[in-house]
Amino acid sequence: MLITMMLRPLRIVLLCSVATAWAGCSTSGTPITSKAEAAADTLPAAPKAPEVKALTFNRDVAPIIFANCACCHHPGEAAPFSLLTYSDVRRRSSQIVDVTTRRFMPPWLPVQDSHDFANARRLTDEQLDTIRNWVKSGTVEGNAADLPAAPTFTNGWQLGEPDVVLQSPPYQLAASGPDQFRNFVIPIDAKTPQWVEAIELRPTNQRATHHARLGVDRTMESMRRDAADPQPGYEGMAWGQDPDGQLVTWVPGMLPHRGAPGTAWRLYPKTSLVLHTHMQTTGKPETVQFQIGIHYAKEAPTVRPAILRIGGRNIDIAAGDAHYVVADEYVVPVDIEARSIFPHAHSLCRQMKVTAVSPDGSTKPLVEIKDFDEKWHDDYRFAQPVRLTKGTRLRTEFTYDNTDGNIRNRHHPPERTVYGSNITDEMEDVYLQVTVAHPDERAAFMEDMEQTDLRSQRVGLLKTLEMYPKDPWSIEGLASCSLSLGKPKEAIRLLEERMKLPEDPTYAKVSLGAAYIADGNAPRAEQLAREVLAKDPAYPLAWLGLGKALDARKQPADAEKAYRKAIELAPALIDARLALADNLAKQNKPEDAMEAAAEAIKYSPDKPNAFLKLAEILAHARRYDECLKNLEEARRLAPYTHPPKVLLAVYCYQNGDADKSKALLLEAREAEPAHPVPELFLGQFAAHEQRWDDARQFLSASAAKAIPENWPESHKKRFMILLETERFKLAQHFQDEQLARSAVGEWIKYDPDNAQVKQIYNSLNSLTQ
Amino acid sequence: MRRFHARLLFGVVILLTGSFSELLSGGRNCFADETHGSSVRDMKLPATMDLVDVDGQPFDLRKASNGRVHIVVFVRSDCPISNKLAPEVRELCTAFKSHDADFYLVYVDPRESAEAIRTHLHDYEYTCPALRDMKHELAMATGATVTPEAVVFDHDWKVAYRGRINNQFEDIGKCRDKATTHELRDAIEAALAGRTIAEPETKAIGCYIDDLK
Known part of the structure; x- marks a missing residue:
């Protein structure tokens, strides 16, 4: 879980540039060109x-x-x-x-x-x-x-008086020098969570500001980085997430707008806003500060947009290359609608083109820029939402000029430039604000998007490290990719190397701890967390890491204390709340566990995890009716989850109540005859009880059913592996070679790295030869 | 030679696009302008020049300056390009002070208040004296057309250089992170050393002085 937290910020990072003011004009009167x-x-x-x-x-x-x-x-x-x-x-x-x-x-x-x-x-x-x-x-x-009446402007808030006004710390910008990129941290002091309808950003010194983008940090990591930097704010990775599918930006001349109706997002107490700011020197010293006007919404959202990022990261532009092309393609996995598009690159980029190729082959341009200027990009909002049906290919093609002829080139003479989030690196980013056409396909879409992005980040970071092998932040980013991709050993190797570098290792230590836990070395994880806490006892991520290490070391009472400390410091740190609920349930404190899970729901009402956790705790306390209610809520939020009665059946079985479990599965099959899961579990039951004919019948029925469209890939994979394992057991019992081949053939497709299935597959093949 | 052809072409363009009425009206327009932008070769500061200081008192440039070279930089307080280049102008002004070079800022907006100019001088921390060219006589006489644009005179008040401060601005909206050539500095150094300036005219990018008539 730490992993996802580590990854997200990379996405919004340094949406840097857009900028130096107008400043540019003219032709002069030399005879050479008039x-x-x-x-x-x-x-x-x-x-x-x-x-x-x-x-x-x-x-x-x-x-x-x-x-x-x-x-x-x-x-x-x-x-x-x-x-x-x-x-x-x-x-x-x-x-x-x-x-x-x-x-x-x-x-x-x-x-x-x-x-x-x-x-x-x-x-x-x-x-x-x-x-x-x-x-x-x-x-x-x-x-x-x-003469028409001159326009009047509200000098002040364009969206009316905000409910709350916050300010970024004032920053003193020098009179001259290159543009500055800094992240300013604004703590949220609200007492209770609030729905936000709109945020209006207002720089008090507009001429020295050229772009800003606002993210939300629930981990308090940004506060730590701010404190470590002697000046207001900090440089580098922004460390915030776009608030629930919204881009909150400021560019010159952009009029603030309220989000589409029903797209409010949640702002939690003791989180912080992170304002990634691009400032430009003007010739005299300037003070740069932002006012942030927050408008609360009265109602919870009904529409949940997402930010889809596309674009290639395998970027490596040789010095002197006048026409380097980066192209990428993303196949839309479900029907979506795009509301806006924000293409982003740095100073070498000259042209941008994003097109949508429908499954029927028709092509429509989404945006095209022929003379890109990083100082002036914007979030382009489609006049009408653009429908992109499943299978549509979103294609990006950006061209770059890394010669001296491109006067915006920051390197003089030109230098090899690779993918990276610093302004001297290059990017090919396109951010689309989208909504899924069928809400029950949202989870599948989000997972596809995240997995695609994860793979792409890995490629990009490997490229960055080719050029800057000692860049600590890229190593940390790559390690978190490795961990997300289930490669803790690789993450450990990377982070151990990272620790040898002089830059502040605090965050790397926390990540390394997470990798060691994933790799089964809890003592080392505990040691790392304690090292960090000895220096910075107010660091919530380290307390979370310590809790997980202690849990893994079977010291649940101490783990509980660590989680509680993390929550005290960062109440919106949802991973700590879920871990605490789990920990309390394991300590056999069901009432406390329920309370912790209920608190987790408050901080994450739009995700199924906390509801599922609460349901599990209720089930084990045999409060089945309440359990079922929470399972239903989880399924409403994430329709791909198993039918509620199936999950309840699993809990009943774990409670030793096999009869009730079986009855629930039959009810679930009755209620959702097209769903493949109830019969899989009924088949498992039958096999366990050695009712082989029944097992065969149930499993064949399950296998014959179509996988629901809204299942994310990972969900589908888990189901298929379970189903095919059961079918293989059945084949062993009946000595049915054909069934064995069919089961193993499918199984290996979904579990290609599993040594056991490879071995079975190979021995079945050698049987034929 | 190429430059000569360009000038010929310029004349043709005026004939093709300028209408008769414009020529008669004396042409305050951006398409054709005969005085501005003429070659600096053999150009000299006229004997009399209607310049004033910030307080509005007449200022005789020739009398006031007795250095070996004289530099004027045309500026406008609301021109973002001349403001952006202020630090370099300031640095040159300081750097050449002890080298017998006289440096002047010349404000070209006749409508600006003396107070606004003083505030501008203070904000941008200029230390060199400021003058006002209310009727654009100095601009016309030297062929300067935009702010910021610099003119370097030799001790004899012959124009040695006219053009940009540096190459930070390449064109409208095309700006380098930092300049890679520094033409004004090079020109002052050459003038002080009595060397010929390789490129006595460069194209300055900025806000049109002519618009302020």
Whole structure:
């Protein structure tokens, strides 16, 4: 479980750049290139009608400027000057023609036909002509009666007065130097969990800020990193998760928006918000600070979006390569709808293209950018949700220029650049906010997404380490991938190497402890946790690790104390709460265990785990009715879980009540005749009782049923292994070689690394030869 | 030679795109401008120049400066590019102070209040004297078209260099993390050493001075 916690932050990490303000304009007047030439180069062919309409500011130009420019170009906003009056505009007129003709302003990167976006801010060719011709004909002010009312802006909160306003610590940014990337930590002081409808981010110094992204940290790890860094905030990995499928970002000119109806997310006490911030120097020292306005929702969410990340991580761009392509493909496992798309890369990236290829072969562009500028990217919201049916191939193709000709290249002269989350590395990230079309397929989708991402991270981190073999954070990331992929020994090897590096090993020690527990070496895990706690007794992850080590060492009373300490320090640390419930049940303290599980539910009401844990404890206390209620709730949240009566049957069997167990399985079969699990367990029962004919009948019936569509891959794998093991036992009893071949043939598909099944498979094959 | 052709082409473009009325109106527009951007060769600071200091008092550049080289940098307080390059201007100003080089900032926005300029000087920690070119006479005379743009005069007030401070800005919206060439510094060094400047004109990127008329 620690593993998933370790992995997530990698995903949101350093969605760094977007940035240096406007700052960029013009053509100068050397004879070498004149304004006239520049304009002539970029202008469409000379207008057919030579006569220039007598355009006026008040009638023709003001409406365009007010609607498209003034949102940022007004006092208090990110833009360096206002465009609210005739004088404001006239005093910039040729500059405006220049920047709009080049489509540098308004900033909008997607090409016109890449998709319809709700937040598009692109001027039409007609609008550009109007501005240009107005300037050409002498910037006439016109009739005062024609002037539309200048737009008014709420200088202050755009979404209205927030329920709570928090602030990031003020940070002093130097006058010059490269852009800065820092994470600021804002502790949440709320007394009870709250549903959040929207968060409005407001930098107090907009010109020095170019991008920010907000995550939530339930582990308190970000607080520890903040404390270890002498300045406000800390550098490097952001260590937060996107709050429940929402991207909370700030980019210049972006108007905050409330989430789609019914998509509230939960904010828990004693967690922290982590604000990943990209700051730019402006020429004078600046203070950068954010105000964070939180709007609570009255109701629990009805829709649960997810952030789907796609894009390749096998990136290795040679110095001097002018056209390096990274392509990736993700096959959508269930029907989904995409609501927004946020492509991200760093300074070498020149072009981006994301397309969806439907199973019928038709292709639609999702977004295309031909002149990427990391300083201006955005979360592009589709005007209409985009349906992506199961089997759709999402293809990404980004091109990179690692020559000196790419002036944004941060390396001079160019250097080999590989995948990584630092701004001097490269990325090919695309974040889509999606919802699943059929809610009961959500779990299958989430698992597919996570597994795909895990494999991709592994590839990327191996690439990073090729280039920076001593990068401690990449080694830690790779180790957590190894642990998630069930390779604790590899994780141990990596982390033991990591410990030799000079950087703060605190987190690595906690991870190493988790790896040792997975590898069965609890004493070493305990030692590591104690080492960390000796230095930092307020570190919740270390207390959790200590608890698990002590549990594994059969010292449940001490483990309980450790879990309680972890929970005291980080109440939203759900893994500690679940571990405590488990620990108390094992200590034969059912009432305390139930209370702990009920608390866990409060902190994780949208996931099945805590309900399942509570159900298990209730069952063992023989409170079957209440148990069933919690199982039903778990299944509502995760429809792929076994039918409630099947799980209850398992608990009854564990309680020694075989008859009740059998009766429940029969009831479950009655209630869900298409479900393959009740008959699998009935078959197991029959085999156990040596009723071989019954067993054969049940197992054949189970095998004949289709696997439910909403099962995640791991769930399917566990089921198939169990079913085929039973069928193989049956084949042994009946000496049925054909059945044996069929069972082992399936079994090995789902359990290819199992030595035992390999051996059986090989001996069956040698039998034939 | 290439430069010469470019100038010819420039003339043709004016004829093709400029309308008769524009030519008659004296052309305050961004497409054609005959004075700005002319070559610095043989260009000299005119004997009289209508410049004022921040308090509005007439300022005689020739009289006030007796160094071996004189540098002016055109700026505008609300131009993000000239602000972004302020640290380099500041550094050069300090670095060459003891080398007999006179450094001036020239504010080109006639509407700005003296107070706003003082605040700007304070915020960006400029230490060199500031002047105002209310009628853009100095800009016209030296062919400077944007802020920030620098002009280096030799002791005889002949223009030795005109153009960008450095190459941080390559074009509109195209900005390096940090500059890799420092043309103004090179030009001052060459002028002080009496060397010819290899590239006496470079293209400056910034906010158009002409818009402020």
